[in-house]
Amino acid sequence: MATRALSISRLYGHERDRLRAIARRILGDPVTAEDLVQQAFVNLLGRSSHAEPPPVSQAYITAAVRNLTLNHLRNAKRHGEVALDDAAMAAIPAPVASPEDTVIHRAELRRLLKAIEALPRRRRQVFVLSRLAGLSYAQIAGRMGISRNTVISQIASAMADLDRALG
Structure with missing residues (x-):
């Protein structure tokens, strides 16, 4: 096994540039x-x-690279992949919200924050620790000194309350 890996490593060192050239000619990337x-x-x-195991030979690895390259092209066509170079990527403008969208999102955020504020104290704490701080149910239970089932119950109740409040 170690001898075979060494043979593959040597083959990689000798053939890498030639194989990259073959794949690059086919792909252009x-x-x-x-x-x-x-x-x-x-x-x-x-x-x-x-x-x-397959042979460690120039012919085998050349065929393998060619097949992988052709499969990649076939999959790219099937999935509608488009390759963009760095200059093309830089030319794509970053998505920026319109002023109207910004106003709408801020209003929705204020409504959500008011609804969270209106939750009962413990329910609000559990919800904030879970959804905003990203703590697990077990972490919240340990931090607040309550059972994991209580955490789950409080989160479910908070979600129902917020759903009703935000309608």
Whole structure:
């Protein structure tokens, strides 16, 4: 096994640039080409433990990289993937809310905060610790000195109260 891994490592060192060039010619994307070459070698290493592992040869790994590259193209077409370079990504404007959307969202947030404020004290504490502070039910129970089931019950009641308040 160690000898086989060493052979695969040597093959990677000798063939990596040539295989990247093949994948890059097919894809036109050097980053994805590098990823696919690495994936081919990872696959080869993973198959080393099989009863009959594939050969560690230039021909085998070339075919593997070519197949992975073609599969990637096929999947990209099926899923409508679009590759953008760094310049194209930089040209995409960041989504900015319109002034109207900002006013609407702020009003909704004020309504939500008022509804949370109106919850009974313990229910509000449990809700805030869970939903805003991100604590687990067990952490809340330990911090507040109540059972986990009480935490669950308080959160369910808080959600129902907020649903009614925000209608």
